[in-house]
Amino acid sequence: MKKPKVSLSEVSQTIDLSEFLDATYTEAEKLEIGQALIDRMVERVSEGKGLRFDSRSNAEEIKLKSPYSKTYAESLDFKAAGKSKNKVNMALTGDMLADITVENLPGAKIKLTFNDETETAKAYNHMVGDTVPQRPFFGVTKDDVEDAISNISPATEGPRTIRLLDLLSALDSDGDS
């Protein structure tokens, strides 16, 4: 599994679900897995943890640098948000973490990424430690993906219920029905 791509214009991680299970997922199922992965990422961050990836893209869970700097902890924004100096959770307003979304890619791939360019720039700054201490919060591990997949029944496992989101996708591409 690839490690996150980190640039000023894009902070993302592409996941090929076919690496984990030889199954066909509908778009709705892929998005559901993606959302579960985002939820896991946010949960990890709320515990003050992030991920460090090595050159082979293996991930190691790490503790995000704590506490926050004295300057930041004394800022009005910090106080107004009711943050705690020792509880690093990458959230001031929560907008950055809330902006992480999942995109459906061709085949069995999905991409976790940011929608908004401002939030992307903020995430980049934290990931590389450009003007703030480095806190690599973004990304998911193979275990995260396996856990998310285990909660989804893929299409190849037998008869399945057509989900409303699948129908919606079909309606979009089936204009003459």
Place this chain on the structure above:
Amino acid sequence: MAILKTKVRFDKARIESVLKKRINDAIQDPALLDELGKVTVERIRFEARREKPLNENRKFRPLSEGWIKVRKYLAKYNNTPPFFALKRANVTITGQLLNSLTFKIIQSRAAINIFFTGDRKPYLGKNGPIPLSPNGKTNEQVASNLFDIGFVIFDKTGLGDETFQRRLTNIVRKFIRKNLR
């Protein structure tokens, strides 16, 4: 090699009807409205503590010298929160006004009513509690008084800046996605 082609035909009207009902159910779900309410109240508090109204990209007007003196006196005898500063126009001395901000879910209209609640606790002065003014006995009255002199903490004209609107949209989108299974 033979290619098997299949075409599934949908009863579009029925599917649209089911979808509409499911989406309506989702946006009236108390859990969704509760999350939207919490996030909005927190944002209003956050912006006001930073001297900003929710809906505008500007700060509240500066405090008068006379009011700064009053704040200095009150700060001496009352507990002030960390974001209090004498000259900071963030509608905060003890924090009770912004802390009283709350919301109520109106499920039938898929709406959230955001308001100030509760009675005011008198400020303490040199000689003990300072009596409340007749039109300042509740937090709603105090917010209304502030509104009248230009400190509009939030109003009905908008939902904050683009970033916050996107935040709310993302919450709704995520909720609908999770509920359209």
